[in-house]
Amino acid sequence: MSSNIAESKQVGNFCTHDYRVNCSDCRLNSICLPIALEAQDIERLDKIIQRSKPLHKGEHVHRENEPFTSVYAVRSGCLKAYKITGDGKEQVTGFHFPGELFGVDGIAKNSHMVSAKALETSAICEIPFKRLEELSTKLPSLQRHFFRLMSQEIAEDQQLITLLSKSSAEQRVAALLISISSRSAKLKLSATAFRLPMSRTDIGNYLGLTVETVSRIFSRFQKAEMLRVENKEICILQIEEMQQLAGL
Amino acid sequence: MSSNIAESKQVGNFCTHDYRVNCSDCRLNSICLPIALEAQDIERLDKIIQRSKPLHKGEHVHRENEPFTSVYAVRSGCLKAYKITGDGKEQVTGFHFPGELFGVDGIAKNSHMVSAKALETSAICEIPFKRLEELSTKLPSLQRHFFRLMSQEIAEDQQLITLLSKSSAEQRVAALLISISSRSAKLKLSATAFRLPMSRTDIGNYLGLTVETVSRIFSRFQKAEMLRVENKEICILQIEEMQQLAGL
DNA sequence: CGCCTGGTTGAGAATCATCAACATCTGTGG
DNA sequence: CCACAGATGTTGATGATTCTCAACCAGGCG
Numbered sequence: 001m002s003s004n005i006a007e008s009k010q011v012g013n014f015c016t017h018d019y020r021v022n023c024s025d026c027r028l029n030s031i032c033l034p035i036a037l038e039a040q041d042i043e044r045l046d047k048i049i050q051r052s053k054p055l056h057k058g059e060h061v062h063r064e065n066e067p068f069t070s071v072y073a074v075r076s077g078c079l080k081a082y083k084i085t086g087d088g089k090e091q092v093t094g095f096h097f098p099g100e101l102f103g104v105d106g107i108a109k110n111s112h113m114v115s116a117k118a119l120e121t122s123a124i125c126e127i128p129f130k131r132l133e134e135l136s137t138k139l140p141s142l143q144r145h146f147f148r149l150m151s152q153e154i155a156e157d158q159q160l161i162t163l164l165s166k167s168s169a170e171q172r173v174a175a176l177l178i179s180i181s182s183r184s185a186k187l188k189l190s191a192t193a194f195r196l197p198m199s200r201t202d203i204g205n206y207l208g209l210t211v212e213t214v215s216r217i218f219s220r221f222q223k224a225e226m227l228r229v230e231n232k233e234i235c236i237l238q239i240e241e242m243q244q245l246a247g248l
Numbered sequence: 249m250s251s252n253i254a255e256s257k258q259v260g261n262f263c264t265h266d267y268r269v270n271c272s273d274c275r276l277n278s279i280c281l282p283i284a285l286e287a288q289d290i291e292r293l294d295k296i297i298q299r300s301k302p303l304h305k306g307e308h309v310h311r312e313n314e315p316f317t318s319v320y321a322v323r324s325g326c327l328k329a330y331k332i333t334g335d336g337k338e339q340v341t342g343f344h345f346p347g348e349l350f351g352v353d354g355i356a357k358n359s360h361m362v363s364a365k366a367l368e369t370s371a372i373c374e375i376p377f378k379r380l381e382e383l384s385t386k387l388p389s390l391q392r393h394f395f396r397l398m399s400q401e402i403a404e405d406q407q408l409i410t411l412l413s414k415s416s417a418e419q420r421v422a423a424l425l426i427s428i429s430s431r432s433a434k435l436k437l438s439a440t441a442f443r444l445p446m447s448r449t450d451i452g453n454y455l456g457l458t459v460e461t462v463s464r465i466f467s468r469f470q471k472a473e474m475l476r477v478e479n480k481e482i483c484i485l486q487i488e489e490m491q492q493l494a495g496l
Numbered sequence: 497c498g499c500c501t502g503g504t505t506g507a508g509a510a511t512c513a514t515c516a517a518c519a520t521c522t523g524t525g526g
Numbered sequence: 527c528c529a530c531a532g533a534t535g536t537t538g539a540t541g542a543t544t545c546t547c548a549a550c551c552a553g554g555c556g
Binding site for chain 1: 357384
């Protein structure tokens with residue numbers, strides 16, 4: 001049992017689940033919504049944000065088809081977004097890590113297109129959309145940043161589309177690992193050692209693969225000495241090769 | 249040779265390519281950006297929109313990595329969005345029909361993530377983003393509508409993700425046909441008879457399939473009497489079955 | 497007319513899914 | 527603290543779908 005795996009921090013546990021911290025003090029404010037806001041404007045944003053007790057694993061922030069009222073930011077933990085397809089199967093559409101915004105898919109139809117569920121104990125900031133809209137008309141830099149965040153989600157989705165459309169199973173798994181690695185790095189955590197908060201089933205579902213294939217590919221990577229896998233603990237041993245495989 | 253195919257109108261040729269028509273007079277104004285704006289506000293929007301001569305087949309509106317300055321609306325014709333992947337292959341990320349907005353992917357990084365190219369002669373409205381942003385702070389309903397449009401693009405991308413992740417080749421092709429059918433209907437054209445403006449290669453690329461597979465599936469649908477294919481002219485003979493196959 | 501691009505069809509190969517058995521991990525209650 | 531049950535993950539054998547390679551056909555344009 002390698003200690004550098006056992007001791008690796010979780011991406012999701014970057015900061016405490018304390019829900020009373022406000023935006024100004026939040027360690028995530030440089031990568032979250034307040035980015036590009038002046039101190040006084042952060043306070044105005046802070047005033048409309050609602051925080052509540054951390055969610056337990058399995059609890060929902062919102063469900064598919066529920067009326068849309070707010071967008072959300074992850075303070076700690078990890079969530080998965082998913083929807084139920086016409087034939088009753090689950091489709092995982094994304095994972096949300098600390099500092100990331102989610103729920104914006106609901107704006108178009110005023111109801112959520114996906115459900116969002118905590119994969120582990122998670123703290124969430126809720127931002128009532130009406131008030132965010134109002135504030136956006138007053139703070140152009142907030143409007144601009146919000147446009148940016150939505151545009152970024154579009155760009156990421158298109159990245160995933162390319163992945164699903166063109167890549168082999170190995171490339172897909174590599175791409176997910178690299179994605180989580182870079183999000184871990186963005187949180188000032190290790191880019192090579194982290195914990196996967198989601199199940200193999202969720203990974204396979206997200207990547208359009210079966211659990212078995214995901215498992216086999218983890219084994220293959222391990223045999224190739226590119227990866228060290230210990231249940232949910234991951235250590236990327238050859239990050240350049242992994243990035244290459246993921247397609248830069 | 250069925251005449252109802254030969255006579256079917258093109259989705260892309262809904263309105264003329266005349267580029268002097270302004271928003272108030274545009275036949276698309278009820279489905280395009282001006283939706284939800286008052287007459288006087290439409291004029292303000294109209295003033296910032298730039299129109300130019302129609303693009304010929306193969307010409308670009310913008311290219312990947314070019315600086316982002318504007319978003320665009322399709323007035324007539326059809327475009328494809330695509331990017332070049334790390335290993336030099338093309339990935340088609342979407343098709344744009346009249347009344348649809350595109351180019352919003354560029355907001356996040358201030359440069360376009362994809363190229364947009366005319367698949368046939370197309371007329372485009374260019375909307376300088378800076379001025380759209382300014383106007384949005386003054387017209388809350390425009391801001392809201394623009395949020396909606398971006399959110400809608402996210403929802404559509406996630407639809408495609410599900411398609412690529414879960415569906416068989418037949419289901420994918422059916423889903424694309426149904427998507428084009430409903431866009432055709434939205435333009436007050438036939439939901440069952442239309443022309444495909446894109447090549448089989450583009451279809452395959454978009455759906456994550458090879459040209460050969462797409463071709464075989466068209467043949468299979470034709471043998472099953474669900475479809476009538478005559479080069480690019482399409483007639484959906486059993487639309488309910490096709491919708492079912494596409495996953496509602 | 498003939499070239500060239502784009503589309504169709506066929507045969508064989510490869511990747512990934514399916515089915516099945518087994519291993520391990522988690523958490524719950526005794 | 528242990529034991530057990532259900533969930534989760536791994537591995538192997540087999541098979542289906544889709545890709546690849548290749549030949550051929552049709553249509554558009556010089």
